[in-house]
Amino acid sequence: MSGYRRLDVRRGKPVQVTVDGEQIPAHQGETLAAALLAAGVDEFRRTRTGDPRAPLCHMGTCFECVLTVDGAPLTRACLTPVRDGMVVTREAGQS
Amino acid sequence: MKAVTIVGAGPAGLAAAAVLDAHDVPVLLVDEQPRPGGQIFRQPPASFPGAEAAYTAGYGWGRDLVTVPERPGIAFAGSTTALGVLHERVDEGGHGLVAGPAGPRTGPDRLSVVLRGPDGVRSYETAALLVATGAYDMPVPMPGWTLPGVVMAGAAQAMVKSQKMVPPGPIVLSGAHPLLLVAADQLVRSGAEISELVLTRGLPGPREAWAALPAVPGHVAMLAELGASVARLLRAGVRIRTRSTVVGATGADRVQAVQIDRLDPHGQPAGRPRTVDAATLVLGYGFQPSTELARQARCRLHHDAMAGGWVVDHDGTGRTTAPGVYVAGEPTGVAGAEASRAEGVLAALSIVADLGGAVSARQWRDARRGVRAAARFSRVVQELFQVPPALLDALATEETVVCRCELVSAGKLQSTLDRNPQMSTVSAVKLECRAGMGPCQGRYCEASVSRALCAARGRRPDQAGYAAAHLPIKPVPVSDLATLTTDPDAPASGGVR
Ligand code: FES
Numbered sequence: 001m002s003g004y005r006r007l008d009v010r011r012g013k014p015v016q017v018t019v020d021g022e023q024i025p026a027h028q029g030e031t032l033a034a035a036l037l038a039a040g041v042d043e044f045r046r047t048r049t050g051d052p053r054a055p056l057c058h059m060g061t062c063f064e065c066v067l068t069v070d071g072a073p074l075t076r077a078c079l080t081p082v083r084d085g086m087v088v089t090r091e092a093g094q095s
Numbered sequence: 096m097k098a099v100t101i102v103g104a105g106p107a108g109l110a111a112a113a114v115l116d117a118h119d120v121p122v123l124l125v126d127e128q129p130r131p132g133g134q135i136f137r138q139p140p141a142s143f144p145g146a147e148a149a150y151t152a153g154y155g156w157g158r159d160l161v162t163v164p165e166r167p168g169i170a171f172a173g174s175t176t177a178l179g180v181l182h183e184r185v186d187e188g189g190h191g192l193v194a195g196p197a198g199p200r201t202g203p204d205r206l207s208v209v210l211r212g213p214d215g216v217r218s219y220e221t222a223a224l225l226v227a228t229g230a231y232d233m234p235v236p237m238p239g240w241t242l243p244g245v246v247m248a249g250a251a252q253a254m255v256k257s258q259k260m261v262p263p264g265p266i267v268l269s270g271a272h273p274l275l276l277v278a279a280d281q282l283v284r285s286g287a288e289i290s291e292l293v294l295t296r297g298l299p300g301p302r303e304a305w306a307a308l309p310a311v312p313g314h315v316a317m318l319a320e321l322g323a324s325v326a327r328l329l330r331a332g333v334r335i336r337t338r339s340t341v342v343g344a345t346g347a348d349r350v351q352a353v354q355i356d357r358l359d360p361h362g363q364p365a366g367r368p369r370t371v372d373a374a375t376l377v378l379g380y381g382f383q384p385s386t387e388l389a390r391q392a393r394c395r396l397h398h399d400a401m402a403g404g405w406v407v408d409h410d411g412t413g414r415t416t417a418p419g420v421y422v423a424g425e426p427t428g429v430a431g432a433e434a435s436r437a438e439g440v441l442a443a444l445s446i447v448a449d450l451g452g453a454v455s456a457r458q459w460r461d462a463r464r465g466v467r468a469a470a471r472f473s474r475v476v477q478e479l480f481q482v483p484p485a486l487l488d489a490l491a492t493e494e495t496v497v498c499r500c501e502l503v504s505a506g507k508l509q510s511t512l513d514r515n516p517q518m519s520t521v522s523a524v525k526l527e528c529r530a531g532m533g534p535c536q537g538r539y540c541e542a543s544v545s546r547a548l549c550a551a552r553g554r555r556p557d558q559a560g561y562a563a564a565h566l567p568i569k570p571v572p573v574s575d576l577a578t579l580t581t582d583p584d585a586p587a588s589g590g591v592r
Contacts, residue, residue: 029140
């Protein structure tokens, strides 16, 4: 699945984020939501009925992008800048 | 002197901060984004070298506005969420009594805002609070709108403008708002693959534009920019469908195709949709005011469909019905960046005056004139691009999820109403079927619930009411609230400038 395409502009320095045990390359300043989408991750969480969900608003309003980040649940990926070594788990059956 | 807290660093909050600072009033400016600008002037991350926000025609003033938080009298707290307002009565000994209006008044009121930032959750006493929380996209539930790949227009724009990323194509955009044209233009110029732009109305013709001109002195550049956007889209080969709408999206685990239908003269889908491949569906039907903080602070609201729904009552100069709480920008009605900036200036003058500062007659006059001029323009734009009201509910089928968080379908909502004929308020419906109880707290379903209720009971939205907002107005892990402390000092800048 092709994801979001990074435009050809200078970005922050490269960082690595671990998502469900898998390394994902990103750049400082990118939101976690953007980095995941660029890595081709479409599914941020599953509802309790098993339906996939992904960011809708990218401004912190819809809570469709929530993940567990460094142990903190309910973290909105669209408001969270990536950090080197960040550990992310996707939420399953949250609602 | 205690600082005045402004929640929202968009045009309204920034303009207000500048005025307060000019009157030597210290300001704490709070925003969930790491950098100031709001959604309209959303800036690229500070760590992207040389990246700068784009200021389209008519919005050149945004460039100066985003630098306001750098002034020494203003503390900017980025990446910080306002969770609520505490209104305490204080006795003569200076001890806080109960929150809220109960009990005899024995001392002054104490107003605090509860903020969650990089250094935890804290409550800060404040001289006054300006609610400049902006607006968010108007949700239009339709089959498939919960699929990954469906995004709101503001989201697509933020990805291009701030994150410098474009969504996968083919992209279909659907909606009614001029922002959709601007977003489409930005996407095309970034090399995105747009297959169709679907608008519920016709493009404004020369006759309408001509009729609008007297209302828009000073805004000609903005209208011209809109025209230029359309011209660029057509040149780039984007198909623009007018009097049509996307009626649904389909795909296994993400959007793969969308269905596009024409609208009949009543604004209803004609019933013969065609299917188009799409990896991304961008929705832009308009905006609704973000009023949760004002609701929680016990400001009175009224319903104004044309202005986006529930809006905060004020005295014409930003004073709400809650002592010490002021409002500016979209929470008073969705009217665009220009109107927000003008209202921010006026509300700040009210705060200065109420704190005992001097405001000249000329300052009042200029500020009021600014608000009037901006309002004239935004009314023209609102009328040109109003979404046909019948359309908002025409697209959801029985299975369509209306409340995305609690998985309440349109059918379940309807059966709740059918089974409980006595039910007459939005709050009652929420308690019974859980629509609005999830993490987004009704932001994306309250209007749908209200419309379903009003249709079933023959009520008006102001009779159906709205769901109350409680602290925290955005959900946080319980452990975070447990650390709530009172802090006399303003938070340090939470974001990267
Ligand atoms: S995408 Fe809506 S809250 Fe993050």
